[in-house]
Amino acid sequence: MTGYSSKTDVATANGKQNGSGNQTGENGTKPTEFTPQGNHAYPYEVIQEIADFIVKGSGIRPKIGIICGSGLGSLADIIQNPKVFDYEKIPNFPVSTVEGHAGRLVVGTLEGANVMAMQGRFHFYEGYPLAKCSMPVRVMKLCGVEYLFATNAAGGINPKYAVGDIMLMHDHVNMLGFAGNSPLQGPNDPRFGPRFPALVNSYNKDLINKAIEISKTMGIESSVHVGVYSCLGGPTYETIAELKALRMMGVDAVGMSTVHEVITARHCDMKVFAFSLITNKCATEYSDKKDDEASHDEVMAVAKNRQKTCCELVSRLVAEIQKTA
Numbered sequence: 001m002t003g004y005s006s007k008t009d010v011a012t013a014n015g016k017q018n019g020s021g022n023q024t025g026e027n028g029t030k031p032t033e034f035t036p037q038g039n040h041a042y043p044y045e046v047i048q049e050i051a052d053f054i055v056k057g058s059g060i061r062p063k064i065g066i067i068c069g070s071g072l073g074s075l076a077d078i079i080q081n082p083k084v085f086d087y088e089k090i091p092n093f094p095v096s097t098v099e100g101h102a103g104r105l106v107v108g109t110l111e112g113a114n115v116m117a118m119q120g121r122f123h124f125y126e127g128y129p130l131a132k133c134s135m136p137v138r139v140m141k142l143c144g145v146e147y148l149f150a151t152n153a154a155g156g157i158n159p160k161y162a163v164g165d166i167m168l169m170h171d172h173v174n175m176l177g178f179a180g181n182s183p184l185q186g187p188n189d190p191r192f193g194p195r196f197p198a199l200v201n202s203y204n205k206d207l208i209n210k211a212i213e214i215s216k217t218m219g220i221e222s223s224v225h226v227g228v229y230s231c232l233g234g235p236t237y238e239t240i241a242e243l244k245a246l247r248m249m250g251v252d253a254v255g256m257s258t259v260h261e262v263i264t265a266r267h268c269d270m271k272v273f274a275f276s277l278i279t280n281k282c283a284t285e286y287s288d289k290k291d292d293e294a295s296h297d298e299v300m301a302v303a304k305n306r307q308k309t310c311c312e313l314v315s316r317l318v319a320e321i322q323k324t325a
């Protein structure tokens, strides 16, 4: 694969500080949780409070934020000198409810860079409004994060994709947005970003090109693609007719996450790198084969199988960013 261009294809009000990430409220329980009204965003001050809690508790101001996809939690296990925060102990943080999403925030270093990783993301189908699903991205921003690495497990719609391949995202189709749902719905706080953010060039081309170069040195370039991801609401996997329609729209891989995180990250001007691990092939023709049915067990098994490769890709890209910092 050649170079990519888009034309080609602190102190907290809640909880004690012990630096272990095990902060709790005064009586040892989770501090009161803020509940957003409707789909509206968390107030800036609430996000600031969470960020302060993490920065003070870890003693680290991270530069790179990583969101681990389903079964890809090991991306956080490679972080050195980790400070671990269980989501349930972080004030105003949602909890993870999906298998393969442990529900921990890991802060530490990777290849010499300060990083924070979400071992568990929030999905719309869990019952969380999109603003809540992507709230941690704003926490990352106020912690100091400049680069978002978003990873996911996805079904491959492009017939050239095989199970286990990696698709570097260079664009997305926001199906939830088509239906009138956005993480940026509600009043806009200009301290995060503008009312009407542009999304062309959302996926950083330099980082895509660096990842392609890295894939060559890893000898995996033939199983690395650059493509378009789409997020549906889930939790159902798609029908054949839906998959056909997505393919006609130019979608290469489909999942139930990431897009709202990327929108939130771009709104607050973070550089975004994202990839999908293709965990299953999506059927776009009718057949009686049971194999055509996606399953979360299969998704988890493939992710486990490919976690080492994904970890290497991520750490090498972090090293590249750190080199040029």
Ligand SMILES: O=P(O)(O)O[C@H]1O[C@H](CO)[C@@H](O)[C@H]1O
Binding pocket: 068, 069, 070, 071, 098, 121, 123, 151, 152, 153, 154, 234, 255, 256, 257, 258, 295, 296, 299
């Ligand atoms: O996008 P991530 O969190 O990797 O997970 C993907 O895997 C799950 C379905 O198997 C869905 O949550 C889908 O979005």
